[in-house]
Amino acid sequence: MLMTRGILRRSQALIKLSDPAPTRLVSCRNLSLGTRLPGPGADKKYKSEEERDNEAKKKKQKVIQTAILGGALVGTLWGYLSYQNKKKDEAIANDDLVKQYLLNEAPPKFKPAREIKSAVGKPQDIKITLFQYQTCPFCCKARAFLDYFGLSYDVIEVNSVLRKEVKWSKYKKVPIVVVEAGDKVIQVNDSTVIVSALYSLLVDSSGTELDKIMDCYPTIKYVDDGVEKSEIQNKYFLMYNEAKVQRSKEDIVEERKWRKWVDEELVHSLSPNVYRTPTEALAAFQWFSKVGCWEEIFSAWERNLVIYMGAGVMWLLSKRLKKRHNLKDDVRQSLYDQCNFWMKTLSKKGTPFLGGASPNLADLAVYGALTAVEGCEAFQDARDNTKIGDWFDSMKAAVKRREGSSIL
Ligand SMILES: N[C@@H](CCC(=O)N[C@@H](CS)C(=O)NCC(=O)O)C(=O)O
Numbered sequence: 001m002l003m004t005r006g007i008l009r010r011s012q013a014l015i016k017l018s019d020p021a022p023t024r025l026v027s028c029r030n031l032s033l034g035t036r037l038p039g040p041g042a043d044k045k046y047k048s049e050e051e052r053d054n055e056a057k058k059k060k061q062k063v064i065q066t067a068i069l070g071g072a073l074v075g076t077l078w079g080y081l082s083y084q085n086k087k088k089d090e091a092i093a094n095d096d097l098v099k100q101y102l103l104n105e106a107p108p109k110f111k112p113a114r115e116i117k118s119a120v121g122k123p124q125d126i127k128i129t130l131f132q133y134q135t136c137p138f139c140c141k142a143r144a145f146l147d148y149f150g151l152s153y154d155v156i157e158v159n160s161v162l163r164k165e166v167k168w169s170k171y172k173k174v175p176i177v178v179v180e181a182g183d184k185v186i187q188v189n190d191s192t193v194i195v196s197a198l199y200s201l202l203v204d205s206s207g208t209e210l211d212k213i214m215d216c217y218p219t220i221k222y223v224d225d226g227v228e229k230s231e232i233q234n235k236y237f238l239m240y241n242e243a244k245v246q247r248s249k250e251d252i253v254e255e256r257k258w259r260k261w262v263d264e265e266l267v268h269s270l271s272p273n274v275y276r277t278p279t280e281a282l283a284a285f286q287w288f289s290k291v292g293c294w295e296e297i298f299s300a301w302e303r304n305l306v307i308y309m310g311a312g313v314m315w316l317l318s319k320r321l322k323k324r325h326n327l328k329d330d331v332r333q334s335l336y337d338q339c340n341f342w343m344k345t346l347s348k349k350g351t352p353f354l355g356g357a358s359p360n361l362a363d364l365a366v367y368g369a370l371t372a373v374e375g376c377e378a379f380q381d382a383r384d385n386t387k388i389g390d391w392f393d394s395m396k397a398a399v400k401r402r403e404g405s406s407i408l
Pocket of ligand 1: 004023136137139160172173174175189190191192
């Protein structure tokens with residue numbers, strides 16, 4: 001036995017243990033002389049059946065406990081993440097009937113597609129975020145305004161399939177502008193209200209805050225033919241409190257009339273024209289994809305789906321839109337008519353812009369809406385067949401130079 005101990009102390013031995021387990025290599029280098037060596041098949045690892053049963057029971061209990069604990073942890077984590085996700089998706093508007101534009105908190109943060117810097121050196125005291133589709137005429141209209149006046153703003157490109165960037169909003173269209181002013185978060189819906197409210201804010205010299213201005217544009221809900229509809233009051237009106245600009249009443253009324261014309265007439269001639277044929281519709285969607293940087297906001301399959309399905313659906317829909325908006329059989333003719341109507345007004349006025357020597361809000365609205373189709377065959381045809389091109393290029397230059405920033 002001692003000898004055995006001695007041999008064991010110096011060597012590694014292959015010991016065939018009494019249990020039916022396979023032959024194991026046992027290291028005995030650390031055994032001390034004082035250690036009581038159990039006999040063959042009775043070393044420390046030997047366990048009676050009862051002990052093994054107990055151990056197995058304990059192991060089983062441990063596994064069950066770990067499973068319960070793990071399950072509880074995973075469940076809690078899952079619940080927490082779902083809650084966070086749901087919270088992200090929940091509308092954050094306040095439910096009061098008045099001041100619905102005041103949000104309880106800022107919308108969730110998304111990576112801006114672009115961050116437009118202010119045209120003037122001084123910091124802007126409000127943070128503006130525009131939720132948009134790059135080639136939606138209403139969004140283009142809002143952008144033309146923001147750019148002309150040299151405002152600083154972040155652009156959040158909305159994924160038109162999942163629309164996750166606007167899940168927080170009760171209003172389901174774009175553009176939406178969110179203005180963070182001090183501790184207030186103000187949601188401004190509708191391109192026309194965005195322009196009217198922000199312009200009123202820019203020209204006000206008495207320090208009126210945006211929320212007071214927003215009170216002038218209440219939304220009323222009504223039921224028409226069993227369908228619930230809503231309308232924003234006064235949206236073409238500018239709220240001149242103590243304005244920095246002196247304008248005649250005629251000038252203001254004329255500007256209002258043309259801004260309305262853009263929303264009610266001009267934009268409706270665009271879709272039937274850009275989606276006139278399947279080829280034109282596809283080319284239009286490919287251009288939208290390019291300028292809207294769809295590669296960044298859509299996965300490859302989503303982008304192709306939007307391009308091909310979108311083109312098909314819009315081509316079909318354009319026939320209905322043509323009828324609904326009483327366009328001529330040759331829809332191009334209707335587009336030319338609109339361009340000629342606008343250009344005739346300018347030529348009667350004898351000034352480069354409707355606003356005179358510089359653009360007013362109507363010029364910006366017409367220009368903005370047309371930029372939505374700038375890269376389409378329809379617009380090229382309009383340039384070739386009407387005089388819209390020169391005016392459009394002058395507008396583009398004025399917006400690029402951010403000429404309106406002189407009032408900031
Ligand atoms: N009157 C609104 C119209 C806005 C609008 O119709 N936007 C369209 C995109 S061009 C929209 O968001 N439609 C709903 C959708 O795409 O889900 C405005 O001037 O802003």
